[in-house]
Amino acid sequence: xxxxxxxxxxxxxxxxxxxxxxxxxxxxxxxxxxxxxxxxxxxxxxxxxxxxxxxxxxxxxxxxxxxxxxxxxxxxxxxxxxxxxxxxxxxxxxxxxxxxxxxxxxxxxxxxxxxxxxxxxxxxxxxxxxxxxxxxxxxxxxxxxxxxxxxxxxxxxxxxxxxxxxxxxxxxxxxxxxxxxxxxxxxxxxxxxxxxxxxxxxxxxxxxxxxxxxxxxxxxxxxxxxxxxxxxxxxxxxxxxxxxxxxxxxxxxxxxxxxxxxxxxxxxxxxxxxxxxxxxxxxxxxxxxxxxxxxxxxxxxxxxxxxxx
Amino acid sequence: xxxxxxxxxxxxxxxxxxxxxxxxxxxxxxxxxxxxxxxxxxxxxxxxxxxxxxxxxxxxxxxxxxxxxxxxxxxxxxxxxxxxxxxxxxxxxxxxxxxxxxxxxxxxxxxxxxxxxxxxxxxxxxxxxxxxxxxxxxxxxxxxxxxxxxxxxxxxxxxxxxxxxxxxxxxxxxxxxxxxxxxxxxxxxxxxxxxxxxxxxxxxxxxxxxxxxxxxxxxxxxxxxxxxxxxxxxxxxxxxxxxxxxxx
Numbered sequence: 402x403x404x405x406x407x408x409x410x411x412x413x414x415x416x417x418x419x420x421x422x423x424x425x426x427x428x429x430x431x432x433x434x435x436x437x438x439x440x441x442x443x444x445x446x447x448x449x450x451x452x453x454x455x456x457x458x459x460x461x462x463x464x465x466x467x468x469x470x471x472x473x474x475x476x477x478x479x480x481x482x483x484x485x486x487x488x489x490x491x492x493x494x495x496x497x498x499x500x501x502x503x504x505x506x507x508x509x510x511x512x513x514x515x516x517x518x519x520x521x522x523x524x525x526x527x528x529x530x531x532x533x534x535x536x537x538x539x540x541x542x543x544x545x546x547x548x549x550x551x552x553x554x555x556x557x558x559x560x561x562x563x564x565x566x567x568x569x570x571x572x573x574x575x576x577x578x579x580x581x582x583x584x585x586x587x588x589x590x591x592x593x594x595x596x597x598x599x600x601x602x603x604x605x606x607x608x609x610x611x612x613x614x615x616x617x618x619x620x621x622x623x624x625x626x627x628x629x630x631x632x633x634x635x636x637x638x639x640x641x642x643x644x645x646x647x648x649x650x651x652x653x654x655x656x657x658x659x660x661x662x663x664x665x666x667x668x669x670x671x672x673x674x675x676x677x678x679x680x681x682x683x684x685x686x687x688x689x690x691x692x693x694x695x696x697x698x699x700x701x702x703x704x705x706x707x708x709x710x
Numbered sequence: 711x712x713x714x715x716x717x718x719x720x721x722x723x724x725x726x727x728x729x730x731x732x733x734x735x736x737x738x739x740x741x742x743x744x745x746x747x748x749x750x751x752x753x754x755x756x757x758x759x760x761x762x763x764x765x766x767x768x769x770x771x772x773x774x775x776x777x778x779x780x781x782x783x784x785x786x787x788x789x790x791x792x793x794x795x796x797x798x799x800x801x802x803x804x805x806x807x808x809x810x811x812x813x814x815x816x817x818x819x820x821x822x823x824x825x826x827x828x829x830x831x832x833x834x835x836x837x838x839x840x841x842x843x844x845x846x847x848x849x850x851x852x853x854x855x856x857x858x859x860x861x862x863x864x865x866x867x868x869x870x871x872x873x874x875x876x877x878x879x880x881x882x883x884x885x886x887x888x889x890x891x892x893x894x895x896x897x898x899x900x901x902x903x904x905x906x907x908x909x910x911x912x913x914x915x916x917x918x919x920x921x922x923x924x925x926x927x928x929x930x931x932x933x934x935x936x937x938x939x940x941x942x943x944x945x946x947x948x949x950x951x952x953x954x955x956x957x958x
Contacts, residue, residue: 469876470839471848493869497851500804500839509805509924512834522928527832528727532736535928575848579864579875592870596957621957629888639854639889640872645833646888648870654957664726671936675955677948692939693951705945710958 402430402520405458405480407489407498410436410444412466417593418490420451420554425547426488427453427555428517434458434562435480437473437569439466449562452555457564464572468494471576474501476569481506486543491649495546503544510544511536515551529645530668549592550651550672584640591643594624596654599643599670602630603659603680603699610636613699614658617707626650628666644669659699662687679703711764711821711858711880713756715790716771716811717749719781720831733929736831745781748826750788751886754893755856756824757789764858765821767791771814773807775799779909786904787896793909798921804832806914806921808840813917815845820881822863827852827885838885848878852887 404426409416419434426432432453436445437460445459458480464472477498481487487502489495491513503510514523521538523545591597598618604610610631618625626643627636643650645668655673660666662678662685670676671690678691681698688694695702721727722742730737745753759765770785770793772778782793796810815823828835842849850856850865854873857864858880866875868887896904914921942948952958 467874467876470842470851474843493852493867496835497839497849500836501843501849503836504805504808504840504843507805509803510834510836510840511925512836526933527930528721528736529830529833530933531727532729532930533933534930536925537928538925540924574879575846576850576876576878579877581869581872581874583871583873633888638872639868639887640870645830654952654955671933676936676939677951679948688941689938690936693948694939694941695945695948696941697945702945702948706948709945709949710952 402485403483404429404432404486404488405477405484406432406434407487407495408434408436408444408448409490409492409494410438410441412438412441413443415444415447415451415557417554418492418549420557421549421552422488422490422547423451423453423555424552425514425517426486429486429520431455433484435460435477437465437468437476439463445564449564450558450560451562452559454560454562457562458567459564460567460569462569462571467578468498469576469578470498470501471573472571473498474505475573477502478505479569480567481542486545488545488547491546491548499544499546506542506544508540508542508544509538510546511538512546513548514545515548529665530671531664548649550649584638588618589622589624591624591626591641591648591650594652596621596623597626597650597652598623598656598658599626599628599660600631600636600658601628601660602634604631604636607636613703617703620707620710628660628663630663657687657691658703660687661685662690712767712769712818713759713765714769714771714814714818714820714823715749715752715756715785716807716823716825716837717753717781717785718746718772718829719743719774719778720746720829723747723830729930729932733931735927735930743777745784746826746829748828748886750893751888751890752824752826753785753788753790754891755886758891759858760789769794769818769820771811772796773798773802773810782909783904784896786907787901788894792907795909795911796914796917797911798914800921801923802921803923803925804834804836805840805924806919807837808844809919810914810917811841812844813919822880822882822884824884824886827887838883842883845883847881847883849883850876850878851885853884854887854889856884856890
C-alpha cells in the first residue's frame with residue numbers, strides 16, 4: 402500500500418505530530434509525504450530526512466501557507482490518484498482537512514486511530530475513550546487521522562527521501578486567512594512535553610493558577626495544562642485544555658493539581674507513563690488512576706513542593 | 711438568510727458509557743439520552759444570529775430514530791423555527807449524514823449550516839467538513855467566534871497553538887467548539903410552544919441517499935484499565951518519588 406502523510410509544519414520546521422503519523426503509515430506500507438506550504442522548501446528538505454520516507458511531494462504556493470482546507474483538499478485529492486491511503490496527524494489542522502478529502506474521495510474517514518490491526522483494520526476511541534472500537538474499512542482508499550500519543554515518533558533524521566515538486570489549483574477563492582493569536586511561551590509545547598503540570602478548578606482564579614502552577618512547572622521544565630473546568634472558569638486559555646475536548650497528551654510524568662478526574666479529563670491524559678495527583682479530597686477519582694497520590698491542600702503542598710525541588 | 715442546524719441524539723454527557731458484555735457496542739438501553747452538547751452550542755449560535763437580525767429562519771435537522779423527535783423538540787423549544795427528522799434506525803456514518811444534509815441544503819439553500827464539531831458518541835469530528843466538501847462551500851471549524859457581515863462570515867477557530875481567524879464567503883459551513891457560547895435552557899412556555907411547531911418526518915430514501923455503512927465494527931471493548939498506585943504521606947514523600955522518576 403502506498404500512503405500519503407500530511408506533514409504538519411509552520412512553513413519553517415516539521416512538527417512532531419507528523420512523526421507519529423509516519424510510524425502509523427509505515428505499518429501500512431510505503432510512506433510518501435506531502436508538504437504543502439509557502440516558502441517551505443526547508444520543511445520539505447527536513448521531511449525528506451525522516452527515517453523510512455520515500456517521496457516528499459512539495460507544493461509551494463501562497464494559497465497553501467495557512468493550510469486552508471478549501472485550498473489544500475483538492476491538491477490532496479489529485480495526489481490520491483496514485484496513493485492508497487491519506488494519513489494525517491489528529492491535530493486541529495489534520496482534523497480540519499482530512500474529512501474534506503474523505504468526502505471528495507467518497508470514503509468514510511477513520512478518525513483518531515490508536516493502532517493498526519491489519520491493512521484495513523484499526524482501533525479507535527469512542528465515547529470519550531470509554532470504549533475502543535475495532536473497525537474495518539470497505540472503501541477502496543483510506544483516509545485516516547492518527548492519535549499522536551498512540552504511536553512512537555519516527556526518527557526525524559536518517560532518511561533519504563526525494564523531494565518532488567507538485568502543483569495544485571491553488572486558491573479556491575472561498576476562504577482567506579485573517580490572522581492568528583498563537584500563544585508564545587518559553588515552556589515546552591503540551592503535546593510533546595516530557596513533564597506536564599496541570600491545574601483544575603480548585604485553583605480558584607487565574608492569578609492563583611499563575612502563582613501556584615507556573616513556578617512548579619518552571620522548576621521542572623514542564624508544560625502547563627488545565628482541566629476543562631479550569632478553562633471554562635476562565636483561569637487559562639483553551640489551548641491549555643487537556644481532555645477529550647482539548648488536547649490528548651501522554652508525557653513521562655503528568656502532575657494533576659486540584660483536578661478531580663472527570664471522565665473527560667482522564668480521556669486526555671490516562672496514557673501518561675506516570676500520573677501524580679495532588680488533591681485534598683481523598684475520594685477524588687483522579688486517585689484511581691494516579692501512580693502516586695498526595696492527599697493535601699494544594700495551596701500549601703504545591704509551594705512546599707516547588708521549594709524543595 | 712436561513713440557518714440549518716443539524717442535531718444528534720446521543721448518550722447524555724453525564725452518563726458513563728458501559729461496553730456491552732458481548733463486545734458489540736455500548737449499552738444504550740434505559741440510558742438517559744440528550745442533544746449532543748456541541749449541537750446545543752450550534753442551536754444557540756443560530757438563535758443569537760437570528761436575534762441579532764442576521765438570520766430569518768432556523769431549521770433543525772436530525773438523522774436518527776423516531777425518538778430523535780425529542781431532540782428536535784428541544785431545539786424548537788430553544789428557538790428553532792421548524793424541524794426535519796430523517797428517520798432511520800440504522801447507524802448512519804458521517805459521510806451518509808453529510809450526503810443527506812447536502813440534499814437538504816439544495817432544497818433550503820441556507821446561508822449557514824452550523825454543526826457541532828463532533829458527536830460525543832462516535833467522536834468522529836467529520837460531518838461538517840464533509841458537508842462543506844460535498845456542497846463546495848468553505849468551512850470554519852472549531853469556532854469560538856462567528857461574525858456575519860454582508861456576504862461573508864469571519865470565524866475565529868480554536869487551533870492547537872491558540873486562535874486563528876478565517877474569512878469565508880457565504881454560504882458557508884461552521885462547526886462549533888466549546889467556548890463559542892453557553893446554550894440557554896428552554897423555558898416552560900417555549901417548550902409548550904415547541905410542540906406546535908412544524909416537524910416533518912422523511913426517510914433517507916426520500917433524498918436518494920444510500921446510507922449503507924462503509925466501516926464495519928468488528929468489536930467494541932473496554933479501554934485498558936489503570937490501577938491506582940500508592941499514596942505518599944507528605945510533600946517529602948512526593949519529592950522522593952519525583953527523584954526516583956528522575957525528574958527532580
